[in-house]
Amino acid sequence: MRFNQTRTSRYKLWHRYAVIYTYFAVVLLAITAIDLETGISHWVCTLPVLVYLLFGKKHGFISSSALSTG
Numbered sequence: 001m002r003f004n005q006t007r008t009s010r011y012k013l014w015h016r017y018a019v020i021y022t023y024f025a026v027v028l029l030a031i032t033a034i035d036l037e038t039g040i041s042h043w044v045c046t047l048p049v050l051v052y053l054l055f056g057k058k059h060g061f062i063s064s065s066a067l068s069t070g
Contacts, residue, residue, distance in 0.1 A: 020050065051063045052064070
């Protein structure tokens with residue numbers, strides 16, 4: 001029953017923002033806390049993919065462009 005409710009219910013927009021900002025904060029914290037030789041900085045490359053999956057083409061492109069120029 002719970003799976004069916006989850007599958008059919010609509011999620012809220014702030015859930016997507018919470019996921020993105022939490023993920024971004026964790027990656028940035030890991031980059032500052034751990035040596036760059038470990039390869040942790042490569043996790044930043046997964047952020048545009050996650051934004052595209054959660055927000056779609058238009059918002060994903062805008063966010064990815066802002067991330068790459070900023």
